[in-house]
Amino acid sequence: MxxxxxxxxxxxxDRQSVYGDAVATLCRRRTFGPEVEQWLLTELADRANLIDFARLRTAFDLEASAAELWQEYVTLTAAAVTxxxxxxxxxxxxxxxxxxxxxxxxxxxxxxxxxxxxxxxxxxxxxxxxxxxxxxxxxxxxxxxxxxxxxxxxxxxxxxxxxxxxxxxxxxxxxxxxxxxxxxxxxxxxxxxxxxxxxxxxxxxxxxxxxxxxx
Ligand SMILES: [Mg+2]
Known part of the structure; x- marks a missing residue:
């Protein structure tokens, strides 16, 4: 065989459209501003990982844990992908x-x-x-x-x-x-x-x- x-x-x-949708939804739900959205669109352009959300958290002094944000991103990606x-x-x-x-x-x-x-x-x-x-x-x-x-x-x-x-x-x-x-x-x-x-x-x-x- x-x-x-x-x-x-x-x-x-098509990862390109899916990651953009997931980032937009995450930012809307969490009421993150355009600077966070832009950061994510840039940093996740080629790949996304838990560590990116740890960096995001530090860069913008966010309250939610990296694991929580990553899990939400994974769930949103799975919901958007076809x-x-x-x-x-x-x-x-x-x-x-x-x-x-x-x-x-x-x-x-x-x-x-x-x-x-x-x-x-x-x-x-x-x-x-x-x-x-x-x-x-x-x-x-x-x-x-x-x-x-x-x-x-x-x-x-x-x-x-x-x-x-x-x-x-x-x-x-x-x-x-x-x-x-x-x-x-x-x-x-x-x-x-x-x-x-x-x-x-x-x-x-x-x-x-x-x-x-x-x-
Ligand atoms: Mg490829």
Missing amino acids: PLALFDLDNTLV CRPAVLKGLARLRAASWTIGIVTNGASDIQRAKLTATGLIDLVDGVAVSGDLEIRKPDRRLYELAASRCGVSLADGGWMIGDNPAGDIGGGHQAGLRTIWLASRPWPDGLTTASHVVDDVTDAINILLNETSE
């Missing part, structure tokens, strides 16, 4: 075509798992590796190895990595011995091995994989 590993944020789900029906349907088609599907994602374990549950993605995949589980991040090959073993397969048998981050997803996938599909979202950086395929949307990537098995 061929292996397809997917990135989560800005590949299977996975498009076309993507869910595509993954179901891959499974029906005997693909093994894993997710390999950089992020805190609790928020990434909350997103996987809220979107229903968790029911469509065979294994998940979150960087926060081990403090090992993409492009580290060990996170790919963990994802494959949680899917019950070995990287030695090859497979595919699909993601939007040139270094983490495409560079990391390549180092892990996988073929790669890049969701083009930014200029390609100099010096990195290019992806096997470049697409605009993850559904195009899924169609490439489906064609592989039908050939």
Whole structure:
């Protein structure tokens, strides 16, 4: 069974709009001013973690604990995140075509798992590796190895990595011995091995994989 590993944020789900919604709601509920909202939008632009809320608390002398604010942010993120029906349907088609599907994602374990549950993605995949589980991040090959073993397969048998981050997803996938599909979202950086395929949307990537098995 061929292996397809997917990135989560800005590949299977749109993190960009979700984090903005979660920050806006958190600030409204807590009556935080625009300076707090702007700080969060800047600091959480690429990733969010408990430690960010500890820094926020110190920077603005807030009363609520970092753990309380982080938990609220996780809950709001889970409430806001969605996975498009076309993507869910595509993954179901891959499974029906005997693909093994894993997710390999950089992020805190609790928020990434909350997103996987809220979107229903968790029911469509065979294994998940979150960087926060081990403090090992993409492009580290060990996170790919963990994802494959949680899917019950070995990287030695090859497979595919699909993601939007040139270094983490495409560079990391390549180092892990996988073929790669890049969701083009930014200029390609100099010096990195290019992806096997470049697409605009993850559904195009899924169609490439489906064609592989039908050939
Ligand atoms: Mg991503």
